[in-house]
Amino acid sequence: MLVFIGLGYSLRHLTREAIDWLGKADVIYIDTYTSLYEDSLENLRNLNPRAVFVMAKRRELEGEAIGRVVEEARHKTVAIAVPGDPFIATTHDALLSEAIKQGVEFRVIHGVSxxxxxxxxxxxxxxxxxxxxxxxxxxxxxxxxxxxxxxxxxxxxxxxxxxxxxxxxxxxxxxxxxxxxxxxxxxxxxxxxxxxxxxxxxxxxxxxxxxxxxxxxxxxxxxxxxxxxxxxxxxxxxxxxxxxxxxxxxx
Amino acid sequence: MLVFIGLGYSLRHLTREAIDWLGKADVIYIDTYTSLYEDSLENLRNLNPRAVFVMAKRRELEGEAIGRVVEEARHKTVAIAVPGDPFIATTHDALLSEAIKQGVEFRVIHGVSxxxxxxxxxxxxxxxxxxxxxxxxxxxxxxxxxxxxxxxxxxxxxxxxxxxxxxxxxxxxxxxxxxxxxxxxxxxxxxxxxxxxxxxxxxxxxxxxxxxxxxxxxxxxxxxxxxxxxxxxxxxxxxxxxxxxxxxxxx
The missing domain is CATH 3.30.950.10 (Tetrapyrrole methylase, C-terminal domain)
Incomplete structure (x- = not known):
């Protein structure tokens, strides 16, 4: 499953639902390139020390990477953690669209935007x-x-x-x-x-x-x-x- | 201080910041009349058993009540807890406006809307x-x-x-x-x-x-x-x- 998670702009903005899903994920991609975050995003590691944790640059979530991330989400819980609310910026629409095409389940967890x-x-x-x-x-x-x-x-x-x-x-x-x-x-x-x-x-x-x-x-x-x-x-x-x-x- | 707190639409949507402020408040008015909430709003009592807790109807937060609530916030931490985000609906603008007029400090804690x-x-x-x-x-x-x-x-x-x-x-x-x-x-x-x-x-x-x-x-x-x-x-x-x-x- 591909889980898009809105982080808000600081650790204070994390919702219970976001904390839950970050805790359950096998792989967590942190979008580090679309918005600035008040706290260090590194702190999010503490919410789930067993997950594979990727501080993602644009090339790791866009273009050629999209097919790979969606495929990974077929059998694992893959979180795309985004400052703010996941789709207010259109950055990750292509990931959502590919998940739909490939029949990979997805969820959206909202954050403050x-x-x-x-x-x-x-x-x-x-x-x-x-x-x-x-x-x-x-x-x-x-x-x-x-x-x-x-x-x-x-x-x-x-x-x-x-x-x-x-x-x-x-x-x-x-x-x-x-x-x-x-x-x-x-x-x-x-x-x-x-x-x-x-x-x-x-x-x-x-x-x-x-x-x-x-x-x-x-x-x-x-x-x-x-x-x-x-x-x-x-x-x-x-x-x-x-x-x-x-x-x-x-x- | 008057603290406007966005609750989102379910207990899952509570942010850490909202939980913090609900915990610190002396008086908590829950807006029960502008929007529907998925979980029972009564559950919020558990976040702060020592606070005065008011399941507020419209007449308790509007019209003549406004002056009284703002006055109460002069020396106490008074939370106005609202489903969604506090000012997306214009319902509580009059409370904010009165707080400004009376020089009573206020904060806004955002929620998912x-x-x-x-x-x-x-x-x-x-x-x-x-x-x-x-x-x-x-x-x-x-x-x-x-x-x-x-x-x-x-x-x-x-x-x-x-x-x-x-x-x-x-x-x-x-x-x-x-x-x-x-x-x-x-x-x-x-x-x-x-x-x-x-x-x-x-x-x-x-x-x-x-x-x-x-x-x-x-x-x-x-x-x-x-x-x-x-x-x-x-x-x-x-x-x-x-x-x-x-x-x-x-x-």
């Missing part, structure tokens, strides 16, 4: 969010679809969760100030810098920092290191506005 | 979801905004998560077949019944059932009792399509 936290942590209403986006570094092309999505959400009165580029194997992690600069440069309609926004640094970590202000203001605060993300808000309702002002005062 | 699970459990891509909606019973008015949101999301190639009306204190919980009937009746443009959709019954529970098919087909399957929800999908990409067909075969 950034989506979850961003939608519920800061006092904005979850049903007022539109499509979310990831802002990538404009190395090969300008990420114009990101700005189009923000415009489109704003035109419907919806907030936008903007996840920021995280390429762990290249040691690249976009910060809020970098993101603000990229967004303001892409903003061909003008005025996006004035939009009320929230910067989320290390959300759910012990040293998380949440700052609110105009998008352009967010570039001026200091934050603990990434992972960072951003929310560009649309018109705020009275309760949202009140909580927004609270975060503004924290910075 | 329906949003999380629906976006990551069924193999659709989370960044392809538009605004989510709740479909309510058309008792006083036709919930036309729900259908408008689905149309709007479809026109942008986005999936819609449709949460279904749950009024626990009135013993009302909308089922997938009821929802399909209401949506098809509201569908003034026509053709919504043909849209590929996914029915989610008791997602994350031991007896969960996930069915895929045309919206109209979903009314014909049998499900365990609510909570239920629905996803109306837009155009599916190849990987989404493959996993969709897997769920179709489960029904």
């Amino acid at each position: 950034i989506l979850n936290m961003a939608y519920s942590r800061v006092g904005l209403q979850s049903y007022r969010f539109g499509k979310m986006v990831t802002l990538v570094y404009p190395t090969h092309f300008k990420p114009l679809s990101t700005i189009e999505t923000i415009y489109d959400n704003l035109s419907r009165g919806l907030h936008t969760l903007v996840l920021l580029d995280l390429r762990i194997e290249e040691s690249l992690a976009m910060s809020i100030p970098e993101a603000v600069q990229i967004l303001v440069e892409l903003d061909y309609k003008g005025g996006l810098g004035e939009q009320l926004s929230i910067g989320l640094a290390r959300l759910g970590w012990r040293d998380e920092k949440i700052c609110a202000g105009r998008l352009i203001d967010l570039a001026g605060y200091s934050y603990p290191p990434p992972p960072h993300s951003l929310i560009v808000t649309s018109r705020l309702d009275p309760v949202e506005k009140e909580i927004f002002e609270y975060w503004r005062r924290q910075c | 329906i949003l999380n699970m629906a976006y990551s459990r069924v193999g659709l891509q989370s960044y392809r979801f538009g605004k989510m909606v709740t479909l309510v019973y058309p008792t006083h008015f036709k919930p036309l905004s729900t259908i408008e949101t689905i149309y709007d999301n479809l026109s942008r190639g986005l999936h819609t998560l449709v949460l279904l009306d749950l009024r626990i204190e009135e013993s009302l919980a909308m089922s997938i077949p009821e929802a399909v009937q209401i949506l098809v009746e509201l569908d003034y443009k026509g053709g919504l019944g043909e849209q590929l959709s996914i029915g989610l019954a008791r997602l994350g529970w031991r007896d969960e059932k996930i069915c895929a098919g045309r919206l109209i087909d979903l009314a014909g399957y049998s499900y365990p009792p609510p909570p239920h929800s629905l996803i109306v999908t837009s155009r599916l990409d190849p990987v989404e399509k493959e996993i969709f067909e897997y769920w179709r075969r489960q029904c």
Whole structure:
């Protein structure tokens, strides 16, 4: 069986169910490349000292490795342990899809995710969010679809969760100030810098920092290191506005 | 301190952090009215036998009660324990807002939520979801905004998560077949019944059932009792399509 396990972002986020399945697994692949984790992932070994434990790089869970991992799961309990919730990022969809094709049983054990936290942590209403986006570094092309999505959400009165580029194997992690600069440069309609926004640094970590202000203001605060993300808000309702002002005062 | 704690939907979903804070609280209010829980919420008493434990109805956490609960949290650790993640439903925003106004310290401890699970459990891509909606019973008015949101999301190639009306204190919980009937009746443009959709019954529970098919087909399957929800999908990409067909075969 292939068991996809959401780890959340710290050992504190482990659910009883995740601990159970990690304990039962014969082989545990830890995804070390899609997201950052507050605690050392090495600690997870203690939950099951008899399991084969692989601190997996991308090449160990993607591409040619997929067939091998799925085959291994035919007769063993193979855990794919992922920071956050397993399929919020699309990284492991190919493994799931191959398991289905090969008729190998699978399970999904949910964890706390950034989506979850961003939608519920800061006092904005979850049903007022539109499509979310990831802002990538404009190395090969300008990420114009990101700005189009923000415009489109704003035109419907919806907030936008903007996840920021995280390429762990290249040691690249976009910060809020970098993101603000990229967004303001892409903003061909003008005025996006004035939009009320929230910067989320290390959300759910012990040293998380949440700052609110105009998008352009967010570039001026200091934050603990990434992972960072951003929310560009649309018109705020009275309760949202009140909580927004609270975060503004924290910075 | 006021500590909002997400419980997930079963005792298996409790995080270490949630267990910790439930153990430290002086008073624990269990929200029994916004969502259904797989296990008996009474079991939570075992995590902290010395705490004052309130199986709270709506009137104990809303309206006039808010000031009293926040005042109690000024000198005690008061936990508001909520199925799912604390603020995905907007039910407890007023408590948070009052705590901020009164200068009473607060924390949010995240749990697994329906949003999380629906976006990551069924193999659709989370960044392809538009605004989510709740479909309510058309008792006083036709919930036309729900259908408008689905149309709007479809026109942008986005999936819609449709949460279904749950009024626990009135013993009302909308089922997938009821929802399909209401949506098809509201569908003034026509053709919504043909849209590929996914029915989610008791997602994350031991007896969960996930069915895929045309919206109209979903009314014909049998499900365990609510909570239920629905996803109306837009155009599916190849990987989404493959996993969709897997769920179709489960029904």
